[in-house]
Amino acid sequence: MKSFRNKSISVKMREILTLSNVAQYTFFSALVWQLMRAYTLTVLAQCTQSGDSLATDKEIIAWVNKKLASSERKRAIKSFQDPTISDACVVLDLIESIKPGTISYSLVKTGTAEDNLENAKYAITSGRKIGAKIYALPEDIVEVKPRMVMTVFACLMARDYTPNVKEMSSVEPLKNHE
Incomplete structure (x- = not known):
């Protein structure tokens, strides 16, 4: 029902x-x-x-590249179908650009499909930790599904434009009431 x-x-x-x-x-x-x-x-x-018009794909891509360049990251994307997205490193770099100190690069590995999937899981978790409302799956990033990749970048862009969003680390844990 x-x-x-x-x-x-x-x-x-x-x-x-x-x-x-x-x-x-x-x-x-x-x-x-x-x-x-x-x-x-x-x-x-x-x-x-x-505040009145929806962001286009080109505007989101331009924002991603500008944000990465402003933080001296060497990565850039050409489209949401860019094969360089599959290792999730560009997403991790973008998260680090939004909130420095979030990404521990010692955990990031590249080379195999398993490494890419682990990076994507880490990227989504880190994005959510800083307050982005990411609803894509790690597989969406690894498989470079353009629609879902666009939503990942759009959610991170929205998070960047909303600086007062509560981060997961700043939320107090529930206390036991005995």
Whole structure:
């Protein structure tokens, strides 16, 4: 019952946000992805100076490269399909650019597919730790899925434009109430 209600809500949201038409519930995951992407870009639009237009792919890529260059990182990307993204090092460098001291480069290894996956896991965890609302999977980065890679960079961009976001390390742990 809950699943049906969630699907109904998502279909209503699709209509409100004027997203692509979904004729069958089998495309539910694609619809959810569109909603998550719309959410990310809306948050990003609210963070930018104009506040009224969604960021384009080119603007996000330009921001990534500018941020990396400003922190003297040697990496850059050309698109969300850039094969250099697969080792997740560009994501790790971007996180380090946003919040210096976050990444422990002794944990970063390259060379094998397993290393790339571990780097991607570390990147997503570190991004969430600094307050980015990343919902992509490590496999999305390793396989360089352009739509999901875009959301990773957009979430990091939104985090960078929102400096007062609570970080995971600054949240107090729950205390035992005996």
